[in-house]
Amino acid sequence: MLDPKRTIDELKELRALTGDENGAQRVAFTPTWARAREFLRSKLAELPVEVHQDAAGNLWATLQGESEQALLIGGHIDSVPNGGWLDGCLNVLAGLEILRRLAAQGKPKFTVRLVDWADEEGARFGRSLFGSSAASGTMNPEELRALHDKDGVSLPDAIAPYDIDFDSVLNAREELEHAAAYIELHIEQGPVLESLDLPLGAVLGTFGVERHTITWKGQAAHSGSTPMDKRRDAFLAAGKMAHEVYEITGRNGGVSTIGRCSTLPGIVTSVVETCEISLDQRHLDLQMLNRMWQEAQDAAARFAQEGGLSVSFGNLWRIDPMPFHPELIDFCDEAIRETVGVSHRLPSGPLHDAAEVARAGVPTVMMFVQSLYGISHNKIEDTKEEHLLSSVTAFDKLADKVLAWLATRPTETRRAIGAD
Template identity: 70%
Template sequence: MSLDSERTIQELKALRELTGDEHGAQRVAFTDTWVAARKFLTDRLAELPVEVHTDPAGNLWATLEGESNKELLIGGHLDSVPNGGWLDGCLNVLAGLEVLRRVAAQGKPPVTVRLVDWADEEGARFGRSLYGSSAAGGNIDISEMRKLRDRDGTSLEDALARVGVTLGNAPEARSELKHAAAYLELHIEQGPVLEGLGLPLGAVLGTFGVERHIITFHGQAAHSGSTPMNVRRDAFRAAGQFSQEIYVIAERHGGVCTVGSCKTLPGIVTSVVETCEITLDQRHLDAGKLAAMWQDAQEAAQRFAGEGGCTVTFGDLWSIEPIPFHPELIEAADASILDVVPRSHRLPSGPLHDAAEVARAGVPTVMLFVQSLRGISHNSIEDTEEAHIRQSVEALDRLTDRAMAWIGGT
């Protein structure tokens, strides 16, 4: 049986029909819709000569035994954000399914090939991205995970129990990477770079490092009518001046940054703001430049606070170092793209992906990106041209053969 990339498109559409509505994809992790998406996948895996199981963290594995116990992993995630797009995550899985079909039809492969659907990549429900791959990579703190609640107050532990997973056992998923020799992941770009270049596909250099912090400016509440402007200690003004400066900092270092939220106290129209809390997300592919961005941000916050008669404090939210992908697999990804289209492009990934946790665990890793129309994702209008989807499946297939050969030679 040859590869049928058109079948991937039809299965993506069928999954959209099953698990979406007029607002977009609704495959939020551990919900009934997510369970239905998993069944959609396992029903198709049942047609293949693979062993299927769910690991202690809730990741789903399909294993095609090869001549060697060295393993090539192909991964993605079926879960989505609420009202998400039809391709984010599930393209990875269903393209991998089609490649697995092709490999299985040709007999026993030279190495073992495994398809994985990682559990809760998005973190949309409990706020902790990359849950399943973090567990498999050995980078999970169960005591912290037990504290997580969704907006309805349901704990992650209870949500997992509902789908037959015991949170306390999640670290045992580490054994799944015991024989992993390479990891491949295809994903929509979720950004505008490839579209801007007029290219369908790109090879990913690695994922940005991320620094996330809470920055709180402390001023003095005072009556908004009777307090002259020149004596106000306005925490919001200091935060606003700082928020302008972080864009200058990001441009200076070649990174990106976002102020994602802003909370003020007392939060009434008749009072000068006493406390202004903002969240800052900074990202860069270079660890030294990422550290410099955060240092510059702290200095700027202190400067604007001081100029406004305020003080400022800093809190840590979360961080991950930049994760470079394997140089030989990047070369293989480039060559596989060029098998399918005339030009390739190498680019970093701003968003995090399960590939980052797998690479962090020491498994040689690479990703392929396929162009996103308008650069938009996590939105119901997320889209990619069908011709480009077909080309992405074909490039992943070529990369699979190259990766198997590479594993055999290592």
Template identity: 70%
Template sequence: MTLNPTRTLDELKALRELTGDADGAQRVAFTDLWVTARKFLTDKLADLPVEVHTDAAGNLWATLAGESSKELLIGGHIDSVPNGGWLDGCLNTLAGLEVLRRLSEQGKPPVTVRLVDWADEEGARFGRSLYGSSAAGGNIDVAEMQKLRDRDGIGLEEALERVGITLADAPNAREELKNAAAYLELHIEQGPVLEGLGLPLGTVLGTFGVERHTITFHGQAAHSGSTPMNVRRDAFRAAGQFSQEIYAIAERHSGVCTIGSCTTLPGIVTSVVETCEITLDQRNLEAHRLAAMWQDAQAAATQFAEEGGCTVTFGDLWNIEPILFHPELIEAADASILEIVPVSHRLPSGPLHDAAEVARAGVPTVMLFVQSLRGISHNKIEDTEEAHILQSVEALDRLTDRTMAWIGR
């Protein structure tokens, strides 16, 4: 049997019809439509000589036994954000399904090959991304996860119970990686780089490290009519000056910075702002540059606060170190792409992916990116040219063969 990327394209369209609506994909983790999407995948797997099971965290595994107990993992996630795109996550799983079909028809592979659909990669419902892969990677705090609630007040623990998963058992998913020798993941880029270069495919160098913090400027409330401008201690002014500086910080360190929210108190039109809290997200592929970005941000915030007669305090939200992918698998990914198209391009991933948690657990890892039109994702207009989708499935298949050979050296 030869690979049939057109079948993957057809299955992606079928899944879109089954689990989407006029606003986009609705495969939010642990909802009824997520269960429907999972059944769509398991029904396809039923035609293959694979062992299928759900692990202690809710990740779905399909195992094609090979000559060796060493395992090559191909991963993705079928869950989506609300009103999401038709390719984010599910391209990974359905392309991996097609690779499994090709391998199973050709006989026993040299190593065991496993397809995994990670549970709740997006974190859209409970605010904690990479839940399933974090559990498998040994990086989960059950006590913290028990505190998570969705917008309707439903806890993660309750949501998992509804689909037959016990949160307290989630750390046992660590067993799934005990024989893992390599991990591959195909994903849409979700950004504009490949389209800007006119290239369909790229090799991912790693995922950005992330620093997320709150920065709170403290001034003094005062009447907006009777207080002269030169004596105001305006917390919002200090925050506004700082917001411009983050662009210079990002450029200086070749990273990205985002102020995602801004809350003011007392929050009325007739008062100078007494308190202004912003959230800052900083990302970089190099750990020392990421650390320098946060140091520069604190220094700038302190400077603008003092200049405006204010003070500033800092709070921690979340952080993860940069995750660099395996250099030999990066070379293998480039070689696989170059068998399909004339040019490959190496680029970092700004968004996080399950691949980061798998690599963090010590498994040699690499990702392939396929071009995203307009660089848009997490949106119903997310799209990729069909020809590029077909090429991405071929590239993943070539990379699978290369990686099996690399494992067996």
């Protein structure tokens, strides 16, 4: 029998084991993360499941069914430094409770696998979704080989003590061979559900991201002797851009952020010669995302011309939007309505392991539970206990709906992205 209260008790147990007065400290590839993993293994040891760690450090618990075709239930037990008590680990421990319920009912028709993805957060090396991108085949290991943490430790050296051979991480792709569907529960980490006074939501997909720098160059000049109408002030263009970004986003939807601004020569007595900003734009629709970035470039060029400046653009990072499976979204919506009476569909601004699994071609959906204050990655991260209980119940209903759906689907064997 499903026991959502046990999930909350285990979340609190994990918090006491791996947190301190500043919050959760389960940063991947550290002793505290390993302690959290051992905690999970101890719970899994009570179940009739096969447990192993794959080549990328992902931990798998497999409840063998009559069919090799598998429902995957995923999450991550790692955290950011001084993180919250629910981010990632709610997914894993809710999945553990579903495994318990299914195991008590005997051998399921389909295999059910719980996965704790390694280093979803990327907190130590600045590269998120390590384990899931290895399993999906989208990872390029050579881009990660040179990464170092703040103490100068390389990524390959950091993972070696945890039985992970950096040169073999892509062998994790074999884990998705029989993956027929993937579901993930997560706190929202934002304010939408709270603002609507709703406990749960069905996630439409993860935003695509365009992340760039925009640099204007003008002329440094004395701040006292240069009249305002004679200046080629690079900062003036950036100032105009701040408002324009909101206008562009308002027309097209999505979200946009100027997160950084730097100036040269950067002294109080000089007109700004060079001004660089960072621009992060996100949207669930690829066409709209492309339009937002094009309109931003057009505006930056216009402001440059108005100020007698030059402008250049730098690429920081981009990823396409990843819509989730429409039928699974419907199932998620139904499970929520059956549990709490009302649902809401919303996109995810943050990236999640679910996006990597979907990118590998596995039908995928996520369920969000309300975050108090819209705050995450912080020790004050929290969710009402009644909402946590409802989330485990609704997530369990979703699992049953997806398992029933699999019975109507043809058997497939998946070939991983980048497989030879």
